[in-house]
Amino acid sequence: MKRVTVIGGDGIGPEVVDATMHILKGMDLDLDFVEADMGLVSFKRTGHYLPPETLNILESSKAVLFGAITSPVTSDPCYHSPLLQLRRYFDLYANIRPCFPILPEYKLVDLNIVIVRENTEGMYTGLEREEDGKVILERVVSEKGCRRIVEKAIKVSKVMGFNKITCIHKANVLRKSDGLFRRVFYEVMEGSGLKADDMIVDAAAAALISKPKCFECIVTLNLYGDILSDEAAALTGGLGMAPSANIGDHFGLFEPVHGSAPDIAGKGVANPSATILSACLLLEFVKMMDAASSLQSALVQTLNEGDRTRDLGGTLDTMKFAEKVSERLTRH
């Protein structure tokens, strides 16, 4: 039986994860769920943001369902985000964000895309140093990194039924680094059976709004993907409904895009939809395709029939909403 680690984390993280687990446990899945700690609450209790026991449990798992963590407010120079540590440790090089409107009344444009973002290189290597009154950042773009992210985008497109991949870059200015990415993109796409085109990132940011239908799968580097995926989430219904997957070759971390929302934590009003959609991505990752699609349909139906949390104009609390989704699943 495949093991899945479950980490609530901080703030609303445990609330949205508990609600999602309520549904998953009712689905009678052939998965072994094990809970673990991470984040600020874990640090206060154990002295570790990412306790060694958690790492042990993760090592014996195939995937993790994760809520959110709160970043400490003090500018402690020794603080390393446990989430970034996990991304590095498990080499979770692909960040995958499907963006489509679940609730048509909240969408701003007609967008139905997936963004596949390189997650380990680019601007986010953390290689910054101070020198002679300047801060120098090393931005890394490697042939290996480009090749594997494009290969992942091809796989994701085929699973999701997309026929075209657009490479988004800034090769007109960053001629060597982004030029390498663009060149590798066309090489890897050769023989994939999918259409390939490319666009400069600033034009792409505008085109997501003015010509949303020209995109299917987007493959891009770390910083561009970070920004464009929040833009796409806002265009399709907001961060509160946006799921994400961080995937390597052997392990996946699935989490809502939103953070720990300290302003509403402990009130039981958080919307668990983004976490439920992240669980759908997790189920696809462990090849439980039917379970993933039933869960997504049950969520969409629940929302469309007007059962909603407060942020979407409803009255249900986090767990009550999850119970409605769970009831719909067992009715089918």
Ligand code: NAI
């Ligand atoms: P946030 O996403 O936690 O909250 C932004 C706003 O959206 C808040 O008003 C919040 O109440 C609302 N919101 C978020 N999720 C919601 C949900 N499921 N249902 C209803 N409303 C929801 O972003 P913020 O406030 O910038 O960050 C709070 C903390 O979360 C910070 O410590 C930040 O570092 C951390 N964070 C953690 C992330 C992670 O663990 N992956 C990602 C983003 C932020």
Ligand code: MG
């Ligand atoms: Mg972001």
